[in-house]
Amino acid sequence: EIALTQSPATLSLSPGERATLSCRASQTVRTYLAWYQQKPGQAPRLLIYDASNRATGIPARFSGSGSGRDFTLTISSLEPEDSAVYYCHQRSNVHTWTFGQGTKVEIK
């Protein structure tokens, strides 16, 4: 099974600041990596697919990069509504899709 390790566990930033979230895979997942945002009491929402493509309706302040084992989700200028937990998800091997443990983004 491919493990995904996200860092940091928690990120506390002010509105307007840049947030950089990391996801590292235990082996290559090529670019088969997605990012989701989950707010309390809600289902996850797709932000980024295939490492760097924004999903429909996702604001341009969200961007993804990386390939192989190392990936980054960047929120260029935090808004109060970006407070959430962010998960990465790999689908490189159909028998072992996995999620990271999440990074909580807090807005000061």
Add this chain to the structure above:
Amino acid sequence: EVQLVQSGTEVKKPGESLKISCKTSGYNFISYWIGWVRQTPEKGLEWIGVIYPGDSDTRYSPSFRGHVTMSVDKSMSAASLQWSTLQASDTAIYYCARCRVPYARDAFDIWGEGTMVTVSS
């Protein structure tokens, strides 16, 4: 509008059986893989598997194979997840989610609201 509407909260006892559902609308049901995801505070999000409604082709996570069964009802445009013997460790929120593009096992772009399952004696 594409929607996935899940069945309501369940409270069961260990050893009982259960089937939860995910009713879809707004798109061609048989063309998109549908997945199931479990969420617990301890383990976070866990991928259970995916099913292709067109021919009921399935892929299960090794962690869940043999303990749950995914199925579809094409006439109802609905997917289901079932257990024959529940355990306390099955207590979780279960989400269904649609894969992003037709015919492909892709990222999940549309999610149901989740079904809370509690298994307790």
